[in-house]
Amino acid sequence: MEQRSRYKVAAVQAAPSFLDLEAGIERAIGMIAEAAGAGATLIAFPEAWLPGYPWWIWLDSPAWGMRFVQRHFENALEIGSPQFERIRSAAAKHDIYVVLGFCERSGGTLYIAQAIIDDHGTVIATRRKLKPTHAERTVYGEGDGSDIAVHETGIGRIGALCCAEHIQPLTKYAMYSQHEQVHVAAWPSFSVYRGMAFQLSAEANNAASQVYALEGQCYVLAPCALVSPEMIKMLVEPGKEALLLPGGGYAMIYGPDGAPLCEPLPETHEGLLYADIDLGTISVAKAAYDPVGHYSRPDVLRLLFNREPHARVETFEPIRPSETL
Incomplete structure (x- = not known):
């Protein structure tokens, strides 16, 4: 595959259209168009940006949060749905790679998911967060x-993880072992339990992205959502103001x-962050450190990695008695 090695990338910093999938799709398409118009070849969205991260799980009991469950489920994104196809079409129309963070609905279960879509609208991969974190x-x-x-891909070897997957040493090493060149580290916002x-915190978790x-x-593109005043009004009851901040x-x-590689935006401001990347410079970094190559000791330490899909149902044809004769 012929590969581009120098190009511009964009990372999203924006609040979701909270629990409103249709509005979220429109916003995502607008940002895809904006990034492409600025010359970006790749745009990365925050964790669960469609239809928004379920902050209520950090604010009270599961029973209290039940008021949001049905709306969250109904506004989750199904792979292959008309809404999903609109994102694919936008990637193709604007000739840009998209790494989308979304809540995936599959049957009766939700997953924290990411989709990697190329500049022709082809779905390269979808993935689910290996282990939801804490209250998730x-x-x-x-x-x-x-x-x-x-x-x-045509712009290098791309991978993605969500949020606290970036503090899982074995998961990270499994990713490094596949010679990743561009990584999307998607985060939902650093506004919960501030000071507690x-x-x-942003300090701890941006450090995790940087260390990755x-x-x-x-x-590493580290897109990050923010919590809007409208979300605060919906989610935060009197007496809980300190638990989730705008x-x-x-x-x-x-x-x-x-x-x-870029200047940060103020934490309450929405926008796109841009940087120019050159995959050739990875060789300079690898010359010093390559923990899956020259800086490893597989005779001492190795990772056991089962990368097979885990099917919940296996189908088979029963053996009839006449077939055993």
Whole structure:
């Protein structure tokens, strides 16, 4: 496959159209067009940006959050649905790669998902978060080893993970082992439990994105949503104002040596962050560190990685008695 090695990328920092899939699709298409108009070859969206991250799970009991469950489910995105096809068509129309963060509805279960779509509108891959984080497990199902994958494309080897997957050392190493060149680290916003739990902060988690670039010697796009005043009005009851704050957008783009490649936006501002990347510079970073190559010791430490899809139902043809004779 002929590969482009130098191009512009875009990372989204914007609030979702919360629990409104149709409005979210329109906004996503608008941002795809904006990024393409600015000369970007790839645009990356935050975690669960369609139809928005379920912040209610961090604010009270599951019973209290039941008021949002049906609306969230009904506005989740199905792969292959007319709404999904509109995103594919937008990628093709604007000649741009799209890495979309969304809540996937499949049957009766929801998943934190990402889709990688090329500039012809072809779906290169969809993936699900391997293990939902903490309270997310009250909402979402799990992925499997097939979701820990890097894909050969016309603009390099692309992979994606969501949120706290970036603090899972074994998951990261499995990704690095596939010689990733461009990685999308999708985040939902850093606005929950501000000042109460540093591990949920922008400082801690942007460091995780930056370390991913440094460890994997790859470009990292870290799109990040923010919490809008409208979302606060919907979600936050009196007495809970400190639990979820407006803003929390801290998107960034990092180079394969860990260096920031763009200026951040203020945390309450929406927009696209841009950077120019050159895949050739990865070789310079690899010369110093390559933890899956010259800087590894497989005789001492190795990773056991099952990347097979995990089917919940296996079908087979029964053996009839006459066939055994």
